[in-house]
Amino acid sequence: MKTVLAVLLFSLFVTTISTSQETPATAAALNAEAIKAYQAKDYARFLAYEKQALALEPDNPRVVYNVACGQSLAGNAPEAVRLLDQLLLKKIDLGAEADDDFAGIRNTSEWRAFQTRLTELRKPLVHSEIAFTLSDPALVATGIAVDPKTGDTYIASVRQRKIVRRTKQGMVSDFIQQAQDGFLSGDSLAIDPRRSLLYATTSAVPYMLGYQKEDFGRSGLFAFDLKSGKLVKKAMLPADGKRHILNQLTIDHEGNVYLSDTGVAGIYVLRRGSNELETVISGDVFRSTQGVALSKDQKTLYVADYLDGLWALDIASKTRRQLQPPAGAWLFGLDGLSRQGDSLISVQIGPKPERVLRIQLDGKGANIIKVEILEMSHPDYRGPIQGTVAGKDFVYVANSQLDLGNGRTGAFAADQGRPTVVLRLPL
Numbered sequence: 571m572k573t574v575l576a577v578l579l580f581s582l583f584v585t586t587i588s589t590s591q592e593t594p595a596t597a598a599a600l601n602a603e604a605i606k607a608y609q610a611k612d613y614a615r616f617l618a619y620e621k622q623a624l625a626l627e628p629d630n631p632r633v634v635y636n637v638a639c640g641q642s643l644a645g646n647a648p649e650a651v652r653l654l655d656q657l658l659l660k661k662i663d664l665g666a667e668a669d670d671d672f673a674g675i676r677n678t679s680e681w682r683a684f685q686t687r688l689t690e691l692r693k694p695l696v697h698s699e700i701a702f703t704l705s706d707p708a709l710v711a712t713g714i715a716v717d718p719k720t721g722d723t724y725i726a727s728v729r730q731r732k733i734v735r736r737t738k739q740g741m742v743s744d745f746i747q748q749a750q751d752g753f754l755s756g757d758s759l760a761i762d763p764r765r766s767l768l769y770a771t772t773s774a775v776p777y778m779l780g781y782q783k784e785d786f787g788r789s790g791l792f793a794f795d796l797k798s799g800k801l802v803k804k805a806m807l808p809a810d811g812k813r814h815i816l817n818q819l820t821i822d823h824e825g826n827v828y829l830s831d832t833g834v835a836g837i838y839v840l841r842r843g844s845n846e847l848e849t850v851i852s853g854d855v856f857r858s859t860q861g862v863a864l865s866k867d868q869k870t871l872y873v874a875d876y877l878d879g880l881w882a883l884d885i886a887s888k889t890r891r892q893l894q895p896p897a898g899a900w901l902f903g904l905d906g907l908s909r910q911g912d913s914l915i916s917v918q919i920g921p922k923p924e925r926v927l928r929i930q931l932d933g934k935g936a937n938i939i940k941v942e943i944l945e946m947s948h949p950d951y952r953g954p955i956q957g958t959v960a961g962k963d964f965v966y967v968a969n970s971q972l973d974l975g976n977g978r979t980g981a982f983a984a985d986q987g988r989p990t991v992v993l994r995l996p997l
Contacts (some may be wrong), residue, residue: 597623597633604636613643631657631900631921635664639671647675651684658687660898661943663922692923695946698995701965702736707987709734710974711967713758713818714992715768716960717796723965724768725990726756729975729982731778733759733770733794746794749780751801753792758818758906758956762825766796769827771816777975777982789814791829791840791847805840805847807831812853818861818906818956822868830859830873837862837873837883851888856881861956863907863914865935872914874904880914880929882936893931899941901929906956908964910997915944915964917954923947924954926964926995950991964995 604619617640623633638653654666666672667688675681704711704725711734713726721738724745731753735745745768746753755778757771770792774785790806807814815833822828825842834853841848850871861874871883873890879901880893895901903920904927914929925946930939948954950968957966968991974983 597627597630600626601633601636613640616640617644629897631660631662631664635666638666639669642672642675645674647678647680650675651680654684655687658684658691660900661691661921661923661925661946662900663688663691665922692947694949695925695943696948697945698948698993700950701992701994702740703992704734704736704742704990706730707989708982708984709990710971710987711990711992712955712970712972713756713770714958714965714967715759715761716958716965717761718763718960723992724759724761725967725992726759726770728755728757728775728970728972729778731755731772731780733768745799751792751804754778754785754788754790757816760819760821760827760958761796762821762827764823765825767802768794768796769819769821770794771819771829773815773833775975776977776980781980787811787813787833789816789831789833791816791819791827803840803845805845807838807847817859820862820864820871820907822864828862828864828871830862832858832860832876835859835875837871850885851883851890855890860905861907861916863909865909866912867935870935872907872909874901874907874916876903876905876920878902880904880938893938895929895938895941899938901927901941908957908959910959910964913997915957915959915997917956917966919954924951926954926957926966928997944997945993945995948993950993952988959997960994962997964997966993966995967991968993 600619600623604616607615620636620640624637627633634653634656638650641650708729709727710729711725712728715724723736725734731749733745736742754772755775760769773789793803795802813833817830817832819827819829827840829838835856835858836853837851838847839850856875857878858876860876863872871885873881873883881890883890903918904916905919908915912931916927918925918927923946926944928942928944932939952969953972955967955970957964
């Protein structure tokens with residue numbers, strides 16, 4: 571049940587539910603009641619609540635999956651598989667094959683047929699080529715940026731607390747050394763070519779080298795001179811006892827840097843000329859901010875919420891509007907946003923198989939008109955992660971290997987590390 575319960579909690583993260591005796595009126599409230607029933611092992615009531623939630627949100631894959639779980643627990647293999655097939659039609663796998671809730675129907679003909687279709691979904695869709703590899707197996711690479719002037723590529727290391735530079739000619743060296751200037755785990759990178767600066771977000775991770783207990787929750791933004799690697803600016807979030815993880819960043823024409831905070835779900839800005847991060851949106855508005863990109867006119871900040879999909883935030887008024895995808899598309903689990911023309915490129919890691927999406931916007935950038943899978947199930951995937959648009963390509967790390975580190979204990983499975991693979995996907 572671990573998988574299903576995680577999906578349910580995933581759907582309800584930071585959602586406040588009424589505990590009154592009245593019949594819940596929303597799918598989220600019904601899901602909350604379903605969780606209680608499941609935990610009490612009242613699977614009939616669990617299924618009843620989930621069916622009500624599905625009636626309210628028939629296209630919500632999380633709810634479809636939960637009803638499939640309930641049907642399986644009731645021994646109804648045909649109906650459970652029918653619902654799972656609905657997800658497969660959307661190219662979504664939420665982990666049924668490893669979920670104990672389906673153990674009772676795995677000897678049925680319906681389940682065997684479902685497994686065949688699941689295998690078909692997992693076939694690789696590959697349009698990229700390997701741009702290069704980095705031989706160090708313990709790098710744990712995440713953020714990546716390409717200098718439009720030189721063609722040099724910069725890669726942030728989580729484990730080794732440094733930034734690596736690979737020149738266009740293929741020479742690899744440390745752009746900054748381990749923990750230089752107090753640098754923590756590298757998260758995301760962006761280049762300001764007008765001012766020859768490399769910006770890097772950094773956060774404390776228990777399995778980074780040299781981690782100390784007092785590092786918990788520390789996160790900030792560093793700016794380095796592209797030519798010398800010297801620190802130009804450093805802005806840390808104030809310590810408040812929360813686990814901040816400043817993640818993706820984007821830079822406007824004036825040199826202001828906008829950042830998302832995966833840990834607390836806030837949005838911040840470091841204004842040009844300032845050394846302090848300013849809160850744009852507090853951490854109680856979004857649920858899990860994991861990507862930002864500016865519109866063409868730079869009046870709108872697109873925000874990828876891992877739990878709630880894609881949003882358009884008016885920078886001046888700070889009002890937000892959710893962008894609804896076309897029928898059959900689902901935009902949860904997005905990691906990072908990169909704009910190319912009227913499109914946003916994102917690595918979708920929430921559902922399986924993991925994939926790269928092109929989210930096509932209308933000419934005004936106000937609505938989504940198409941969602942296209944550009945790449946999926948690449949053989950080199952092991953934690954694909956947010957990338958960057960470089961010219962006509964999307965460049966991203968195929969195997970961040972973040973699963974090698976334990977975020978609670980700090981343990982690191984160094985013996986399982988592999989060279990980092992960077993992919994170049996034509997757009």
